[in-house]
Amino acid sequence: MHWRPLCLLVLGLFPSFAQTTSPHEQFDEELVVKSFQDGRVASTFTFKTLLTDASPRDPRTLALEDDEPQHYTLFPLTLGQLLRQYAITELHLTLNAGKWKYDSWGYPEAAGVGTGAELYAWLADGAPSSIDERWQGLRNALAGLFCASLGSLDEQRTTSPHLSFPPEGLLPDWDGLQHEIRHASHASEHVCTENLTPFLKLLPCKSLSGLASLLNPHRMFDADWHGIGLHVLWRPEGVEVRLNFQMVSDPLRPSGKKQDWSFRSLYDRSVDRACPVAKTSRTIVTLPDAVYSITPEPSAIESGKALYDLKNKSPNESFDMKLEWGSDFVYPQASLTSPLVPFTVQRKLHGPTQDRGQLALVLKNHEPHAIRVSYLETMPWLLQFYLHTIRIEVDGTRRDDLISNISYVLPVPHSRPATFHCILTLPGHSTVTYTIDVTKAFLMYTEHPPDAQRGWDLPPAVFVLLASSSEEGYTRSMGGVQEGSRVYTPSLLVDLATPDFSMPYNVIIFTCSVVAFIFGSIFNLLTRKFVVVRLDG
């Protein structure tokens, strides 16, 4: 008879124990606002959902009947289904518009800032369907989920650059199954409202409460630079989904003089209601060196950063913050400011003809000591390299010793892009020029896209700063820039030989006329009847 009251007690306790948000899922949101030298303001929204104690699906289980139920509270179900169906271990998708200016903006909060769409995934073999089939399914599913033309990231754009895109999280060990990476980018894909709407639907609070309510598409897509990102990775704690939105807006544009900003001026919204299920909801503002005033009073200031916790907000007040400068904005002199990044890259395509050209890189090392960078080109077969023409010059003298560890996967015309990877050493305070001759492909008539005269967008090159033994104080001097952060160059546009698209019909008509003329003459000659006409009977 003892167990009965005990049982009731347990039953009574259980709901109160579980009163807090589901113990297996956790949602955190964060907004980081930072002012740049050139007066622009970068806002980075990060929405993180952690599914604790979960692990990616073993691809070998794809062979089995899929009856396992899926129950989620905060984790987006649509995404969970997709990851499960294709057994994806790690996934990164970014859709950006604009050119990230590393020189004046420094490194971004979220590294994936390449122009256009970029998708890469780590997935293991061992499933009944091959990695490439699953990669294709993933592409199409994400294309449907985000209303983006990711389906065009086909085998003509897919590469496996495992060195430049190492897994961000962990790769599970399934009896030594090999993990592989698939990467594709499409520079001419643009991000717009139709991509943001499905993105917001993946958030537990959508855009109706919490920090996500600041995501106003009118302002987002008006910004100088904007991009969305989806990252799925596995950590020892569980599977993490990180959705981020980055934008760089220009407060000087409307006012012209002062770089003051507020949530109202940047997003035309304020946070009226906190997201009830967010565990943390923080806003971090990097404070300027000049005279400023910030309202409301931050809850804490740590190493030049003001912190706000939106969970403490009283329910009826709307949260809007404002940063005001004491003086008008003066554009900084380029020569006086110290560079924000250890090295800068320019990438250009030279050559006036439509069949040959030269790809040129200009790399500037701002550091006093030599640095090593890894350089990756995932070039569609439209442009083919002549590796023997690589020339590296430092201040006019040829230095071929600066390039090492070249790996090159040949392109296959009409099907596979080239992957070119190497390591470049940049001597301290120097400008390195790298050139390579390229040949431009001659496309088949049907391979041209609509508006073929515009040219083809080439994906950005990716540079990764590598650790080198010689510099101890390096990370300190660079203000916390870690090794391994990726640098994307702007995309290029290549002008290929384009046919006159009315040509096939002209050719048909012309050839037919010639054939008909020859046929007619010969036929006439063969069947003509000659008669002698006597003129004088």
Place this chain on the structure above:
Amino acid sequence: MNVATDNLRDPSTLFFQYDKIRRSIIASYWLIIFLALPLWWNTTSIERLPLPSPNVYAQQERELRFPIKIALDPAFGNIAPSVESELRNVVWQTRQGPALDISVGVGNEADSSDDTYVVLPGETDIVLDGRRMKIPKDHIEPSKLAQILSSLIFPYSPKQEHRVAQYSPRFRLAFTLLNEDASAGQTVVGWDILGAIDRHISPITSAVSILHNFTIESQVQFHAPLAFEPTALEDGTFGLTPEDLTIFVNSAEWTLSSSSSNDPVLHFVLFVPSISRRPLSILNNDGTPSTSNAFLIPQWGGIVLCNLPSASDEKWLSNMDLASPFSAFSHQLSTLLGIPKLPPGIKTSPQNSLLTSWQIDALLRHRMHETVRRTKDTLLSTVNLVQQIPNMPVDEKAQNDVQGALVALDAVWDSEGGKKFNLTDMLGNSARALTFSQRAFFHPGMLALLYFPAEHKYAVYTPLFASAVIPLVAAAIRELLAWRRQRRDANRRDG
């Protein structure tokens, strides 16, 4: 001058000016054209493999008939013939669903086969146990017994049929907990979905596991606005009019759909109204609040309104809280799956599972009737469509699928006629037939050349053909005329 002229040979004596040679040149041109025609036809025509249309039409004539054997205990021996005629009468009157061949006999349970329904005398209540029914022997009339038997053997009404989801070998059950506005307060942050499914849903899914497989998924949403304003009632509560129910599901804002597979989804939505709109009830046609807080959307799923009593700020729905919504869900699920309810007053024996063999058999017969009818319809549509659109290609895959559907249908007919009458096998065959027929109908290869415009062909062909064929035709006509004139002249000369 004359000498020179006389020295000229008559051109018609030159060998290449012989009429015969010229005519054979022209004829050989035409011969080549005629020989090339089949080649041209072959290379430019669309691949259209023949579909077994006569078989498809023949299938339309056939109808599934189920033999139903009922054995009455010798105790009921005297009323057996009248029960049979009454039963036939009732079944004939309803004229719904599959055709049934009913035979009522008298016999002991021991000498009847497995698939015979046995009626035994019992005590006070009507009790079902397996395919046996125990019925109190006293004052049972033939019409009453026939009524009971028919409601067990074919329990479907046309009204119900619209609600039942179309047959599919696999269903996805999507449970969604929707907070209309979580930020307004009293958020439901989670639910004991595993326990609730275990308690209320799994018994049903395992009972019908011979018909369907199920994939279960659940999610919680914290912002699910309605697309309309519920009616405010005088007593401060809110109501949904019957018109509101038709537009209740806000597909634009609620992300309910599963994107990852083609299996049909049955949605079950637990809707928690915003704190400012509680309690929310369903109104009857006359505007009075209904006692029920659940409603069913035919073939789509069910919705239950969850009006929480004012409580703490965050709430986690425990098993007890979910008991009433999930019993509504389980009821909705059995309606959507077409599981027949037992008529009132009939009990099941305690050792039985949730569903008796009577119910499972009725469901199997109903589903089989449905799949066979849908297969026949789909096959007929495919054949008609292919006939109607001459540009539609039919490749080997589509042809094989149509044939596969016919083979599977034949297997259904065979097992119907054969000695071994197994409803589950038959359903497997008919489900396969349906899958084949639908794959044939939606075969992507059939779209390939559907919209290739004929104008393009003419634009390509005419510049060559017109200019080459006109001299050929002209030469042929001229030669024909010349030949006729020659013959006429020859005739006249002879005459």
